[in-house]
Amino acid sequence: MVSIKEPQLVADTSQLNWMNTYNQEQLQTLQLVRKYLDGLTPRAFSELKSTLKEYLSFRNDLDTFLTRHFNDICTEQCFRSRLSACCSREGIIAFFADVLVNAVMSDSEPLDRIEAVLSQPNPGFKCIFLGDEGCLWQVTPIVCAIFLCDSAKERVFEGNEELHKCWEALEEQKKRFTWPDRPVLFDDLEALFIDAGLRSPLMYLHDSPGLLRIKQLAGIDTTKR
Numbered sequence: 001m002v003s004i005k006e007p008q009l010v011a012d013t014s015q016l017n018w019m020n021t022y023n024q025e026q027l028q029t030l031q032l033v034r035k036y037l038d039g040l041t042p043r044a045f046s047e048l049k050s051t052l053k054e055y056l057s058f059r060n061d062l063d064t065f066l067t068r069h070f071n072d073i074c075t076e077q078c079f080r081s082r083l084s085a086c087c088s089r090e091g092i093i094a095f096f097a098d099v100l101v102n103a104v105m106s107d108s109e110p111l112d113r114i115e116a117v118l119s120q121p122n123p124g125f126k127c128i129f130l131g132d133e134g135c136l137w138q139v140t141p142i143v144c145a146i147f148l149c150d151s152a153k154e155r156v157f158e159g160n161e162e163l164h165k166c167w168e169a170l171e172e173q174k175k176r177f178t179w180p181d182r183p184v185l186f187d188d189l190e191a192l193f194i195d196a197g198l199r200s201p202l203m204y205l206h207d208s209p210g211l212l213r214i215k216q217l218a219g220i221d222t223t224k225r
C-alpha cells in the first residue's frame with residue numbers, strides 16, 4: 001500500500017527474540033498507549049476523547065462515501081476473491097495517532113486481540129491485523145481508510161467528475177489532520193505523549209526527516225521537542 005518495510009530480526013535478547021521490528025514497534029506502542037489511557041481519570045479521558053471529535057466526524061464521512069460508492073466493487077474485486085490486495089503483509093505505516101485513536105475508541109477485548117496477534121509470528125502474506133472477520137482495528141489506520149486501488153478508482157470515477165471531486169475533497173480534509181504544514185491533530189497527539197516523557201518509534205511527525213522538513217518549510221519550530 002504505502003510502502004513495504006523489510007522485516008528485520010531483533011537481537012536475541014528476550015523471549016520475544018523471534019519478533020521482527022514491525023511487530024515490536026506496533027506492540028510496544030499499543031502497550032504504551034493502553035498504559036497511559038489506563039492511568040487517566042475519567043475526566044481526562046473524556047477531554048482527550050473530545051479532541052478527536054472533528055477527526056472522527058471526518059472518518060465517518062469517509063466511511064459513508066466509501067460504503068456508498070465502493071462497497072460493492074471492493075467486495076467483488078478483492079474480498080470475494082480473497083485477494084485483499086490492500087491488506088498486504090507489513091504494507092502499511094500506522095502513525096502513533098492511529099494507535100491512540102483506535103485505543104481510545106475500543107474496548108479492552110479488541111485491543112487484547114491485536115496484542116495477541118502481534119505477539120505471534122505472521123507466517124502469511126497478509127497484514128497481521130487482518131482477521132477472519134476483517135480488520136481487527138475499530139478505527140483503521142488513516143492510510144488504510146483513505147486507500148483506493150487504481151482499478152477501483154477508474155471504475156467508479158470514470159465519467160463521474162463530480163464524484164471524483166468529492167473524493168479529492170476528502171483527501172484534502174485528511175491532510176488537515178495529518179499533514180504537518182500547519183498544526184495538526186496527529187502532531188498534537190504525539191506531542192501530548194512526548195511532553196509526558198513517553199516515546200514511540202511510530203511518532204513520525206516528530207522523527208521522520210521528511211515530515212520534519214515539511215514543518216520547517218512551513219515555519220513551524222521543530223526544536224522544541
Ligand code: SF4
Nearest residue numbers: 087127129130135144
Ligand atoms: S490495518 Fe486493517 S485495513 Fe489496514 S492493512 Fe491491516 S488489515 Fe487491512
